[in-house]
Amino acid sequence: MHWLQSLDAGLFRFINQTLSNPVFDRLMPFASGNPYFVPILIVGAALLLWKGGARARVCLAMLLLIVWPGDSLVCNTIKHAVSRPRPYESSLADVRLFGKVAPLRTQAEPKPMPDAAFEWAAPANSPPTVQAKPNYSSMPSSHAANWFAASMVFLVYYRRSWWLTIPLALLVSFSRVYNGVHYPSDVLAGGILGAGYAVAGLWALNAFWQIAGKKWFPLWWAQLQSLLNPELTTETPAPPAKRSPGPGTQNPASSLDSHWLRLGYLLIGFLLLLHLAYIGCGLIELSQDEAYQWVWSKHPALSYFSKPPLIAYIQWAGTHLWGDNEFGVRFFSPIISAVMGLVLLRFFAREVNARAGVFLLLILAATPLLALGSVLMTVDPLSVLFWTAAMLSGWRAVQPGAGTRWWIWTGLWMGLGFLSKYTELFQWLSWAVFFALWKPARAQLRRSGPYLALLINILCAIPVLLWNQQHHWVTLGHLATNASIGVPWRPTLVPFFNFLLVEAGLLNPLFFAAAAWACFAFWRRQRHDPRLVYLFSMGAPLFLCYLLYTFHSGVLPNWIAPSVIPLFCLGLIFWETRWRLGNRLVKFWLIAGLGIGLPVVILLHQTDLIQKIAGRPLPSKPDPMTRVRGYRSMATIVDGARTKLMEEGTPVFVIAGHYGITGLLSFYMPEARTNVVDHPIVYFVSLDHPVNQFYFWPGYRDERKGQNAIFVLELGDPPLVSGWLSKWLSGESNLRRYEPVGVPPPAGLLEQFESVKDLGIREALYHGRPFHTIQLFECRNLR
Secondary structure: OHHHHHHHHHHHHHHHHHOOOHHHHHHHHHHHOOOOHHHHHHHHHHHHHHHOHHHHHHHHHHHHHHHHHHHHHHHHHHHHHHOOOOHHHOOOOOOOOOOOOOOOOOOOOOEOOOOOOOOOOOOOOOOOOOOOOOOOOOOOOHHHHHHHHHHHHHHHHOHHHHHHHHHHHHHHHHHHHHOOOOOHHHHHHHHHHHHHHHHHHHHHHHHHHHHHHHHHOHHHHHHOOOOOOHHHOOOOOOOOOOOOOOOOOOOHHHHHHHHHHHHHHHHHHHHHHHHHHHHHOOOOOOOHHHHHHHHHHOOOOOOOOOOOOHHHHHHHHHHHHHOOOHHHHHOHHHHHHHHHHHHHHHHHHHHOOHHHHHHHHHHHHOOHHHHHOOOOOOHHHHHHHHHHHHHHHHHHHOOOOOOOHHHHHHHHHHHHHHOOOHHHHHHHHHHHHHHHHOHHHHHHHHOOHHHHHHHHHHHHHHHHHHHHHHOOOHHHHHHHHHOOOOOOOOOOOHHHHHHHHHHHHHOOHHHHHHHHHHHHHHHHHOOOOHHHHHHHHHHHHHHHHHHHHOOOOOOOHHHHHHHHHHHHHHHHHHHHHHHHOOOOHHHHHHHHHHHHHHHHHHHHHOOHHHHHHHOOOOOOOOOHHHHHOOHHHHHHHHHHHHHHHHOOOOOEEEEEOOHHHHHHHHHHOHHHHHOOOOOOOEEEOOOOOOOOHHHHOOOHHHHOOOOEEEEEEEEOOOOOOOHHHHHHOOOHHHHHOOOOOOOOOOHHHHHHEEEEEEEEEEEEEEOOEEEEEEEEEEEEEEO
16 A cells, blocks of 8 residues: 555656646646536537437436436545545645645634734634644545546447547546646546446446336337437337227326326435435535524424424434434435425326426426425425425315315314414415405305314414413514514615515526416416416415515515415416417426526535536635535534633533524534533523523523633624624624624623633634634633
């Protein structure tokens, strides 16, 4: 091994230093990543789809099914297992580093304070809190793996492509060594690995098609008998003999519909496995709300300060199955997504056709807001699931001759929705709108069904009402504060346009526009269709209420989440009818929406791909993964400061200035995770009024007299210290700056402890990039 390592280092120096020249200094960073790659990729894919026929479509599908999972799952898993530092982070001297990759920042020294920011700024010789860790992600090279995997796929479908793809793959691999970010063995391993899993993936997918295609999709298999050679098998099956259908006879249309239904089942299963693999591979950490609600799950209750109790019990079940880890916390999110896809597919197969149901699954997968809800376990996946379940069972309930049991199911789903999120109360407004718009449905009001549903909904609300009655109705005050009730109205259109722009981006601009168009157009063309009236009633009232509320104050993008699926269902039924009537633009609109949405969803799940594509990483502030990265590093910094203070012999606990940071430190500090219930180590700041759930649990002022503490405050934009804590802290104006700056010691801490010392600012890193900035205070002797 020593001889191999010496050979590897020698080859690296030869390429990185001996072969250096001005031409390569400009060419190799461009080869590793440049801003022109994505536009060229999009144009090339569009041309292949337009002119390439079946071969091009199969080729692009294989690229999507092989290259991205190979990079995100195979390469990243091996990177974490091997943990080899990059050349510029190892003991090699004089490494020439090119491109947009900057030397990694360190956590070993406190970040310097701004000049003359405050008189109490941390001294320059403040001791380090934690040793810096290099970026252990050198072996294998993902660039090499991706390029050789793509080259292998192209080689199978376009034999003459080797003269372009292979030289490009070699050039990119060589550039990674020349730029100083990989060893030669990294790119060699990456190239072999990429080509290997590409061949294995092609063989596996084709073998699956040979077995499943012949059995489940005989009509399609007759047209495409091999995925590896699609143009040689274009024969069409003989048309069935014309005969009157008898018992057990299936007409061609229903047979084709069964093909689409089975394809929908396979798509749901594939997405379920993909989501489970994603949350299990360690690419993302917990978000603040997930960690906060994980702490709830350790304290079962009838309800909680800001949310109903169901999210805590779902996380309790997940962590009891898989342990207190990210996979356990998030396990039920992909399950919820799969269940929701299954019931929607069955609904469309029954009420429209199975092909439209498959298109809906693809649309939901290409919608960023809904796709992220498939991997993050917050209250929104539960809310959307039960809103959708109540909508579908409610549709069965209003059908002529339907039994009362469908109303009972509807009431149960709405009750569980209320136990997930208070937004579910809007569904009663949706029912009122539907009864007002559709006269035949009003006959249901003379029956017992709707009132049974209402009774069940009230029974489900009893735990929340009891908890709030015992705690002085604090949830009502919290919701009123969130809704800015009592705040004087100031005429402005800024929140309105911000809301529309954000929702259009999160809901995929093309699908958002299609759904909005359908909501307006169906009144003129298909107002007689009860399906569209019902779906409009289930989605539009909630969306419009929040849209109108933007004239009063800002609205968070996820508040309208339950309305998205009914509105998308309405839009799909409307436009599917136009498609069958011969409107060719519908197909183009669908393909364009998927072509825009799927890449965006992939990038949202793995923003590191932007660095591989463009040659520079996305800055941490606009990076959407900032909220799920860097917290493990933050916990390491805080734990290091706590360990150092504990050397004095006095017990030390941790105080955080935000409920989300309190939950994250409780989860990622090993000792805190195992003692989160009986002997908590991490606390929220002690206040004399409730601002979150931590107020209702024992605090450090009751149990930690005479002990020391580390106070943690996250800085930056957006500030994680909201209005109530800004007043508790001095230096309020500094919390609103875009650049993180230090704040004075909080006045509350000075009252609670004998002395408070500023330890300076630290940066929580992820792969050497700063994602979060925190300020630490050393607090001694709790009064």
